[in-house]
Amino acid sequence: MTGPHAPLSLLIDNDTGIDDALALAYLAACDHVDIVAVTATPGNVDADQVAANNRALLRLCGREDVPVRIGARAPLVADLVTTPETHGPQGVGYAELPAAAFPGGPGSVVGDDAVAHWVEAARARPGELTALLTAPLTNFALALRAEPRLPWLLKSVVIMGGAFYYPGNTTPTAEWNTHVDPHAFKEVFAAYEEAAQAGLPDEQLPILCSLEATERYELRPDLVGRLASSSGAEPERVHEDDAAGARSTSSNPLIRYLSDALRFYFEFHRAYDQGFIAHVHDYFAAGVAAGTLEYRTRAATVDVETEAPLLYGTTVADFRGLWQRPANARVVTWNDPEAGFAELVERVGHFARRYRNG
Template sequence: MAKRILLDVDTGIDDSLAILYLLASPDAELVGIAATAGNVPAPQVAANTLAILDLADADDIEVALGAAEPLAIPLRTTEDTHGPQGLGYAQLPASPRPLSDRSAAQMWVDQVRAHPGELTGLCTGPLTNLALALRLEPNLPLLLDRLVIMGGAFNHPGNTTPTNEWNIHVDPEAAKEVFDAFSAVPPGRRPVVCALDITETIEMRPDHLVALAEAARSTPPELVNEDFDTEWRSAATNPVIAYLTDAIRFYFDFHHSYDLGYLAHVHDPFAAAVALDPGLAVTKPATVDVELTGRLTRATTVADWAGMWGREPNADIVIGTEPGIFFDRMITRVGALARRLDMEHRSDMEHRR
């Protein structure tokens, strides 16, 4: 039976691939999407999310706008990583569809109350909306089936400061409220945390884009590299493949500019895959807290692996996976979705003639 997923995103490049992965997965039912300020401001996140849903012909999924600012600090965005609008070099038409009448936090609350024990929450951006939802419904941790978080860094360098990861960095107060709220849940309800320790091993490369195009039967094959001009745009016949090529090529360029290789760490689709199939990940329980006062370490996620604090574990941290299995699954699923959408579009155009 398909898992019911409530998704909370700050839709940049890898969030958009996570959305497409979920839409391409027969074992997922996407019941709603909350837009969180993070990679770009919340209104742009919502616009990007609607545009991706339109691209995938999934315009029946509710998108709710989240808070404009983190709980206690000014918003910091990262257009240098994800592009001026958050989607790299890609440009999608603005969606004509309106946003939900309810806030993102209220959507969280309404959904878990309406479907107790049935929803998997998946957060691939800052945790602002979820923290606000917890203030409205303190029982939310027990109403969810499971929570999966992309965020944090434990035995690994940060990607925003030497010790912290972007999603936690944007709203550390929200992250602390979330981890604190899950301190009393039973082991089977602990959040699964996909931190940089693992997500930076999920390295997407140009040949993965070629494989996606082949799976979608899109032409021409386009093997991008660091010598491509920033003005170059994909000529792929398949709209989803053209979008992904232009979006992810920006991500490749960003990583290359920091001497990380011509690749992209696709954190968010991996978290989506784990939400659907926890068997993709090896986890270890720990008590997680978030540093809020350190001059050099603010927003750092700290894991007590050995029980030194005398507190029960409140998270299952992913410590191992096989990236190849994820990429095979992602290419198969998203490639098939892209092919099906293109065939349906071509069929519709033929009928109109």
């Protein structure tokens, strides 16, 4: 593992989601990361299912203490579109959710006050909290409406979303998160443009992990076996010749959960002619937020198309100042997937050993 790393307090907003689940398990495995709260935005599945998925995984990771909150239940303007074909009907592929994840069972507390929770936390701890946003930006846009000083109150913001000079994964030009709620993305980047105009330091501009960076994190089936080996569990084999829907037989519950979730993701990517792989977008964004993965950025002015039907949800980045508007984001231009996957295997594998050791 890389390290040591400075302690970090993290607010997470996600739409769990297979790659969101991998990111959350990874962050739970990071000793230096204090997860202050996990809030649910509708996207891959509806908000209640997102909260259930978060509850289940936090409980599996021994983090029942982390509050789980629900905010918006629909995008700001558009109708909600979910993606069961990508992440499965429950959002986590073939992984099974324990009954305790649902209302009435033990586990992390679920409330409907996600936006208020973010605002209160940021006001109480100015300059201390890092925000990780791996979902459509609906909740964050609402939080900025409630507290326009949020860009100054947060220490750092990391966003997974967008595509620049790169094909979209939902339409020919649009990435999934921005396509689900382009109006929220537009509001967020407008708020940061206004903040930049007012003198917000560059280091507090959002770090934007767009598709050209996240699709370099192309996870292959052998990594599941490496995770199992690192955890000390029995060998785990996931292969493209396996029958569709095959399940893990691992006795390690975290390895089994991740294996079953990722198998669905492998099968989805294969069905769309991308190979038996998984683009784990949100894991990379989580590593950026945690300070454990290497990357480089370039300042840009980012805007989002919300009107033109052919380009709905498309993000545009002006890297050259042609708009003569201040930069409102730092777009990731380079990363190191090989080192990043080695970090994932070692840290999550080490974390999963606790099941073997009781």
